[in-house]
Amino acid sequence: MAASSLLRSLSRISRAPPATTFYHRSPCSPFSAAAADAVGRGLAGLGPTAKGEKARVVVLGTGWAGSRLMKDLDTSGYDVVCVSPRNHMVFTPLLASTCVGTLEFRSVAEPLARIQPAVSKSPGSYFLLARCTGVDPDAHTIECETVTEGEKDTLEPWKFKVSYDKLVFGCGAEASTFGIHGVAEHATFLREVHHAQEIRRKLLLNLMLSDVPGISEKEKHRLLHCVVVGGGPTGVEFSGELSDFITRDVKQRYAHVQDYVHVTLIEANEILSSFDVRLRQYAINQLVKSGVKLVRGIVKDVQPDKLILDNGEEVPYGLLVWSTGVGASSFVKSLPFPKSAGGRIGVDEWLRVPSVPDVFAIGDCSGFLESTGKEVLPALAQVAERQGKYLAVLLNHVLKAGGGHANSSVEVDLGPKFVYKHMGSMATVGRYKALVDLRQSKDSKGVSIAGFASWFIWRSAYLTRVVSWRNRLYVAINWLTTMIFGRDISRI
Numbered sequence: 495m496a497a498s499s500l501l502r503s504l505s506r507i508s509r510a511p512p513a514t515t516f517y518h519r520s521p522c523s524p525f526s527a528a529a530a531d532a533v534g535r536g537l538a539g540l541g542p543t544a545k546g547e548k549a550r551v552v553v554l555g556t557g558w559a560g561s562r563l564m565k566d567l568d569t570s571g572y573d574v575v576c577v578s579p580r581n582h583m584v585f586t587p588l589l590a591s592t593c594v595g596t597l598e599f600r601s602v603a604e605p606l607a608r609i610q611p612a613v614s615k616s617p618g619s620y621f622l623l624a625r626c627t628g629v630d631p632d633a634h635t636i637e638c639e640t641v642t643e644g645e646k647d648t649l650e651p652w653k654f655k656v657s658y659d660k661l662v663f664g665c666g667a668e669a670s671t672f673g674i675h676g677v678a679e680h681a682t683f684l685r686e687v688h689h690a691q692e693i694r695r696k697l698l699l700n701l702m703l704s705d706v707p708g709i710s711e712k713e714k715h716r717l718l719h720c721v722v723v724g725g726g727p728t729g730v731e732f733s734g735e736l737s738d739f740i741t742r743d744v745k746q747r748y749a750h751v752q753d754y755v756h757v758t759l760i761e762a763n764e765i766l767s768s769f770d771v772r773l774r775q776y777a778i779n780q781l782v783k784s785g786v787k788l789v790r791g792i793v794k795d796v797q798p799d800k801l802i803l804d805n806g807e808e809v810p811y812g813l814l815v816w817s818t819g820v821g822a823s824s825f826v827k828s829l830p831f832p833k834s835a836g837g838r839i840g841v842d843e844w845l846r847v848p849s850v851p852d853v854f855a856i857g858d859c860s861g862f863l864e865s866t867g868k869e870v871l872p873a874l875a876q877v878a879e880r881q882g883k884y885l886a887v888l889l890n891h892v893l894k895a896g897g898g899h900a901n902s903s904v905e906v907d908l909g910p911k912f913v914y915k916h917m918g919s920m921a922t923v924g925r926y927k928a929l930v931d932l933r934q935s936k937d938s939k940g941v942s943i944a945g946f947a948s949w950f951i952w953r954s955a956y957l958t959r960v961v962s963w964r965n966r967l968y969v970a971i972n973w974l975t976t977m978i979f980g981r982d983i984s985r986i
Contacts, residue, residue, distance in 0.1 A: 540575065540620075542634070542657040542900075548573045548618055549898030551889065552636060552658035554626050556583050556606050558875045559857030560664030561961075562882030563889075564610040571893045573618035574610060575656060578665075579625055579641040581606050584687055586875055587920075587956050588969065590732040593684070593693045594739035595981035601968040603687055604961045626665070627653070629829060631850040634658055634900045659900045660852050660889060663839055664882070667820035667858035667873055676796030681816035684728055693815060698985040700812045701744065704751045716799060717812035718754040723793055723801075724817035725761030727921040730777060732815060733759045734924030737784035741925075743981045758787045758809065766929070768872075768919060770942040773929045777944075780923040820873050826859045834861030835870045842866055843911035845885050852900055856881040871914055884912050920952045928952040 543550050550573045553560045561583040564574055582603045591597040606621055607614040613621045628637040636658065640651045669685060671677040682696070683689050700717040703709065709717075720736055722729045736757050745752040759765070759781065765788070766774050778788060791803040800810040822837035831847050832840035838861035839847060845860065847853040857878035861870035871877045888908055889898075897903025918932035918940075928949035933940035943951075953973070960966045 540656045543573070543659060549659040549893065549900075550575060550618070550657070551660045551662065552577065552656055553662045553664055554578065554636075555664035555666055555857070555859075556580055557664055557666045557857055557878060558583070558586075559666075559878035559882040560662065561604070561606070561609050562879045563662060563664065563856065563886045564606070564613075566883060566886030566890075567610070568890045568893060569610070569612040569616060569619065571898060572660075572889070573616070574612055575620050575622065575658075576606060576610075576613055577622045577624050577626055577636070577638055577656065578606075579623065580686070581621055581623065582687075583609060583961065584685075585956075585960055585965070586685070587959075589684060589687070589690055590728065590735050592687070592690045593697070593732065594735050595694070595743075595983060596735060596738075596976050597969060597972045598982075599687050599691060601965055601972055604965055608962050608964070622656070624654075626825070629661070629853075631853060634661075634852065636661065658852070659898060660854070660892075662885065663826075663847075663853070663855040663859055664857045664878075665823065665825065665859050667826075667838075668823040669816060670819050670821040671816070672818070674793055674796060676798075676801075677793075677816055680796050680798055681723070681814045683816055684732060685820075693813065695985060696813050698983060701748050701751065701755075701983075702985070704754065705748065714751065714754050715756075716810040718751060718756065719809075719811050720755075720757045720813045720815070721760065721801065721809060721811040722757065722815045722817060723760045724819065725759060725763075725765030725767075726817060726819060727766065727919070729759060729761070729815070729817040730766055730781070731922050732817065733757055733781060733786050734784070734922055734927075737781070737786050738924045739981060741784065743983060746980070747983055756787065757785065758789055758811075760789045760791055760793065760803075760809075762790070762792045766921060768936055769921070769929060769931045770933065773931055773942050773944050777921070777923050777929060780925065780927050784924050820858060822859065832863060834863055836861065838870065843868070844888065844908045845881060845912055852903070854885055856885055876917055877914060880914060881912065920948070920955065922949060922952055 548571060551567060552575045553564055554577050556578040564576060567574055582605050585602040588597055588602050592599050592602055612619040624638040624640045626636050627639050634657055635655050637653060637655050639653045642648045642651055669683040682693050704714045704717045722733050740755050744755055764774060766777055791805060793801050794804050795802040800808050802808055826839055827837045832849055834840040839855040839859055840863035841855050841860050842848045843866055845854050845856055847855055858873040862868040891909055892898060892903045892906050895906045897906040916934050920928060920930050922928040926946055926949050929944050930948040930951050931942045957966055957969055960969055
């Protein structure tokens with residue numbers, strides 16, 4: 495039924511008169527031969543919604559913000575179309591645990607169809623494996639291109655268009671490299687499941703290669719030197735997980751090379767700079783005690799087998815993980831919208847892009863415009879989730895007020911403005927130790943605790959925040975089996 499509905503929606507383009515045709519096939523057409531062929535078959539995209547049909551909300555991205563929005567949208571009145579290069583949400587706070595086998599990868603990946611079943615069941619609602627490449631606010635359309643990278647013997651990417659009544663940018667951000675030479679080519683980031691898989695494969699490969707006869711002592715030291723750049727929560731948590739893995743699992747199963755394995759954490763300023771001073775010192779003590787070497791410095795150049803610091807020191811590595819925060823993506827920067835600090839899409843107090851109708855932005859890709867008088871919120875999962883929840887309520891309210899379709903919500907009262915209240919920060923530092931900082935801001939007073947009790951709170955809090963009961967069960971079982979049997983060291 496859903497497939498036939500999609501075909502009807504797609505073929506509506508080919509039956510439309512020339513004035514409303516999605517693509518005009520002319521000599522100067524920018525689209526590929528595959529796209530032109532798709533147009534010829536009447537598969538040019540999803541056309542505008544007709545009178546009497548459900549309004550269409552197009553969501554770009556399946557991160558914290560977009561997933562929470564889609565989960566709470568009223569699908570009895572809205573069709574939901576999600577455009578994203580991945581069909582799942584990643585529970586990022588537990589991603590570092592998958593790199594060393596504490597958790598399995600599927601435990602942190604939540605399929606979109608479970609978050610919002612309408613995209614796989616409801617006629618008119620779809621998930622489209624693609625990237626948005628352009629926006630036409632006047633025509634209420636977006637231009638997309640399919641994602642097939644990494645797959646052999648598959649279709650060539652093609653372009654298509656999708657009309658929207660409401661458009662929500664939730665496409666996140668990308669890792670910041672600060673323009674440092676060699677980072678993109680040689681470092682591994684830790685933002686997606688495939689990043690964690692790459693780290694795991696490389697870590698285990700280096701362990702196995704270092705045990706093979708014929709390798710020099712110098713090369714063995716380099717292969718087994720794991721360098722983490724960035725002292726934020728992700729970098730600290732990964733360093734803690736890695737040190738636990740080395741202490742408990744490597745020394746038991748790779749006894750021949752156990753003395754060669756080392757972890758270095760490089761940070762330009764203070765590690766965990768947003769945390770309470772006492773918690774920062776506790777984290778430093780725990781990391782040093784577990785064998786992590788802390789280096790303060792700025793990376794100036796990254797080469798295939800070493801990085802160079804600002805003082806000229808050369809640091810050889812076998813595995814380099816880059817975790818220095820995020821910034822606006824090149825796609826977001828290219829959009830013809832007002833920008834907030836850092837190049838994010840500028841929004842007002844209702845998370846609207848004020849220069850264009852029916853367009854909203856949430857999550858790491860958005861930020862308050864200077865004219866609102868509000869500071870740009872940090873790129874945190876709790877900020878993105880809160881914005882997704884707020885916008886779902888707002889759009890449901892707009893729908894009930896009769897403003898669901900394009901250009902129909904001008905007179906609708908949008909209700910209260912978005913207000914963010916920080917719920918605190920948590921980070922684990924390994925060895926059943928963690929930090930919990932419940933202060934509202936860096937300069938305010940509040941509860942801050944560290945140690946085993948914090949570790950128990952950290953695990954309990956994240957277990958309850960995992961989206962589905964299925965994944966909560968996966969996580970709980972993974973933690974239990976790791977505690978009893980150790981981590982899985984299979985290189986699959």
